[in-house]
Amino acid sequence: MAAHNVRRTPLERLEYAIIVSTLMFLVVLTVQPLLNLLAISFSDPGKVAGMSGLTVVPNGFSTDVWSLLVNNPAVQRGLLNSIFITLVSTVLGVVLTALMAWALSRPGLPGRRAIFVFVLVTIVFEPGIIPDYFINKRLGLLDSYWSLILFKVVNAWYLIILVRFFEEVPKELIEASELDGANPFQIFWYVALPLAKSALATIALFYFVFHWNEFFRAMIYLNDQSKWPLQVVLRQFVVEGDKLAMVGVVDSNNYTGASQINIRALKAGMILLTIAPILAIYPLILKFFTKGTMSGALKG
Template sequence: MAANNRRTPLERVEYAIIVSTLLLLVVVTVQPLLNLLAVSLSDPAKLPGMSGMEVLPRGLSFDVWSLLINHPNVRAGLLNSILITGVGTLLNIIFTALMAWGLSRPGLPGRRILFIMVLVTIVFDPGIIPDYFVNKRLGLLDSYWSVILFKLVNAWYLIILIRFFEEIPQELLDAAELDGSNAFQTFWYVVLPLAKPALATITLFYIVFHWNEFFRAMIYITDQGKWPLQVVLRQFVIGGDKLAIVGVDAANNYTGASQIDLRALKAGMIILTIVPILVIYPLILKFFTKGTMSGALKG
C-alpha cells in the first residue's frame, strides 16, 4: 500500500493499463480452453445449443472422458508420449549441457571450428529425405528412437547454455579445483547448480518440442501401437469420424457412444493433449526468476 502511494498519477495510470492489458490477455488465452473443457463435460443432449463463448458445462456428463480414457489407442498414445518426452528430454539435457560446457571453455582445442559447425546446422537443414535414409540405414524406422534422437542437441538451446556457462566466474571454478574437485565434480557440483535457471528454460522447451511431435512420428512410426498422443489426435481430427478414435468395437459395446457428439470428443482430446504441459509449466516457472549467481557468492 505504501509503495502504491508513492506512485505519481502518471505511474498509476500506466500501472492500471498494464494490469488491464495482462488481464485481457489472460481472459483471451484461458477462455477457449475453458470452453473446450465445458464442451467435453456437457450433457450430449444439451451440447448442440452451446456457443463457443460459454465456459460452464450444460449439465454434467463424463461419457466423453470415460470413452477416451478407456480407449486403448488413447491410453497407448498417452503412454508413448510420456515415454518419448521423458527419455528424449533427459538425453537432450545431458548432451546439451555437456557440449555447452565444453564449448564454453576457452582452452578447448578447435573450439572455434566446432562452434562454426554448430552454426552451420542452424542455417542448413538436411531435409526430410536424407534424414529418412539415415534413419533407415541405422535401423531406427518404426521405433521410438527415430523420434527421440532427432535434434538431440538443439543448436539454439546450446548457444543459450554456452553463454550462460561463460558468465560463471572463473574464481568459483578455481576454488573448486583447489578443494580437490576433478573436472566432472566441478561440472556436477558447481556448474549445474548455478545453471538451474537456464537448464529449466531449455528443459521446458525440449518438453514442449517432444510432447507436440507428430510429423516425424507419423512418417517414421507405422505401428499404431507406438503412436504418440499427438498423432492419435491428428488422425481423429483430420478424419472427422468419431469411430477413428472410438473404434468400431467400442462404439458397438459402449451404450453411450452413439450419443456422444464429435465436437465433444474433439474437445476432450485437445484438452487431454494440453493438460500435461499446463501442469509442468508452473513447476519449472519458479526457476526462471532466479539469477545466475543466486547464492553462489554468499558468505
C-alpha cells in the same frame, strides 16, 4: 520515505490501471478458449450442439466423453507413448546439451572454433526429410521410438544458450575449485550446474514441449499404430474426423451408440488431454526462473 508510502500521481495511477487492465484482458483471451473446451467436454452430449464458443459453464453435466477417452485403448497407448518419448528425449537432451555446452565454453578446448562453425552450419543447412529418412532406414530406426528420441537430441539453439550461460560462470569460482583439488567433472557438477539451474530449466521446458508436440516424424517413421504418440492419435481424430477410432470400434454397425456420441465434445476432450501435461509442467519450471543465478553454488 519508504517505498510503500510513496503516493502515485494521477498519471501514474492511470498508467498502472491501463497496464493491469491490459494484462487481465490478455489473461481472459488466453484462458477463455480452455474453459470453453472444458465446459463442452463436461456438458451433456445432447446439449453440446447449442453451445457457443464463448460458453465457459457446462450445459448439464456428463463425464461420458472423458470416460470414453480414458478407456479408449488407442488413447491409453498414445498417452503412454508420448510420456515415454518425451521424458527420455528431454533427459537425454538436457544431459548431452549441458555436457557439450560446458566443454565448448572452456577457452582451452582444441578445435573449439571449428566445432562452433559446425554447429552453426546445422542451423542454417538443416537436412531434408528424404535424406533423414534414408539415414534412419540404414540405422534400423524405422518403426522405432529412437527415430523420435534421437532427433535433435542436442538442439543447436539450446546449445548456444547454455554455452553463453556457462561462459558467464565466474572464473574465481573455477580457480578456487581447482585449488581445492576438484577435477573437471566435479567443477561441472558442483559449480557450473547449480549456477545454471534457470538455464537448464528453460531448455528442459523447450525440449519437453518440442517432443510432446511432435507428430510429423511419428507419422512418417512409425507404421505400427501401437507406437503412435498421443499427438498422432489426436490428428487422426480431429483432422481426419475419424470418429469411430475414438469410440474404439471399426464398424459402426457393431456400436449402436456411435451416432449418439457428440464429435465436438470428443474433440474438446481430446484437445484438453493433449495440452494438459504442458499446462501442468509450467508451474514446476517457473520456480527456477525466480531464483538468483548465484544460489546453490558449490553446494553438494
